[in-house]
Amino acid sequence: MKAIINANIFDYENYIENQYILFENQIIEVGAMENYPGALYEINAKNSIVMPGFVVGHTHIYSTFARGINLSFSPKNFKDILEQLWWKIDAKLGKDEIFYSALVAGIEFLKSGVTTVFDHHASGALIRNSLNTLKEALIDNIGLRGIFCFETSDRFPVRKCIDENLEFLQNNSQMYAGIFGLHASLSLSDKTLKTIAEEYNGPIHIHVAESIDDVDYSVSNYGLTVVERLNKFGLLRKNSILAHCVHVSEKELGLISKNNCYVALNVSSNMNNAVGLPNYKKMKTFNVKTIVGNDGLGFNFARELLALLFSMKLNGHSPLAFNLNDLKNVITNTYEIAQYYLNVKLGRILPGYAADFVIVPYTPPTPIDKTNAFSHFVYGILDNFKPSHGIVNGKILMENHKINLQVNEIYSIARKIAQRLWESLI
Known part of the structure; x- marks a missing residue:
């Protein structure tokens, strides 16, 4: 003992x-x-x-090798950020990149007091068995807990994305579990949403109205807002995680609350991408449960908690708009949703x-x-x-x-893999 x-x-x-x-x-x-x-x-x-230990309610471990990258980058909107940076990177990620980015992420998270993560993964060069590769690195080698998914998107072979999620969901323990992942409304066709709704009846993990681009695309192409569109296909399932929800209406907040979904707040990323900030006051009014993530922007979760506190005060135009009890509730909710997936008492x-x-x-x-x-x-x-x-x-x-790992050796190998990845993007 x-x-x-x-x-x-x-x-x-x-x-x-x-x-x-x-x-x-x-x-x-x-x-x-x-x-x-x-x-x-x-x-x-x-x-x-x-x-x-902290629980991170939404992150992207695959972003690890973006640190220091030098790509041509002149975005005019959020879609440009995706196309000029993130979609270029994740399209090239294979087994080595996934494994070593997860090893580095696990070490960095551990140093920052994080013991459990909800990871939203994408890797175009390796879809099938990508989640097991993450699990092998983060859980088996580092020793953290994790809840993983692959972000299904029409920019990847959809069938492979769906099968990867469904297969990983078959096995879980108190150390790891799966949730069905989708990227965002702007990269998902009606056909894809219909297929997922028919083949899977559990909760989902998806980006929702992170930028106004996502909303405009949904309304222009489908005549529905993002949350309304998910609701149309019956995908607003209990214990789903809807990341961001920066640009959602009161009607959408009502749907989120009615269907017992969680909203993952990622304010540092929202500010970094200049997409706006979520309206916590309205979420609280509609009894929407909020959790806290970092959207893959670094590993210092203490910084993310402070950013949440300060940004929500500013966005609410009052030092009382987000108080210490609000912060405590968001933290507590993040433990609560992790407990649900891992079937272990946390927090x-x-x-x-x-x-x-x-x-x-x-x-x-x-x-x-x-x-x-x-x-x-x-x-x-x-x-x-x-x-x-x-x-x-x-x-x-x-x-x-x-x-208790060969940290210097892991980072040395990671640098070589990152260099190889960067060279493939030029």
């Missing part, structure tokens, strides 16, 4: 000082240090915060929950207790978020900032 000792525990609901945590793959016992029974292996968390430090922790050095310069711990988390811990330890499913994946 393992133990974290001298821990100051924070799990969004509680803040308790000087505790021990006994765990294997799940938390067995939590208590005051004065009652600590001992364990075979101990991690001393003195002067640190122990908290649940709290209580007996029976998964032993997915990060340990973050933090010496508060002002008093801290249960009443203000979340404020310390936002304005202190997130501002300098550098975990010393990362533990997933009870396994110590990072200890004293050192990851």
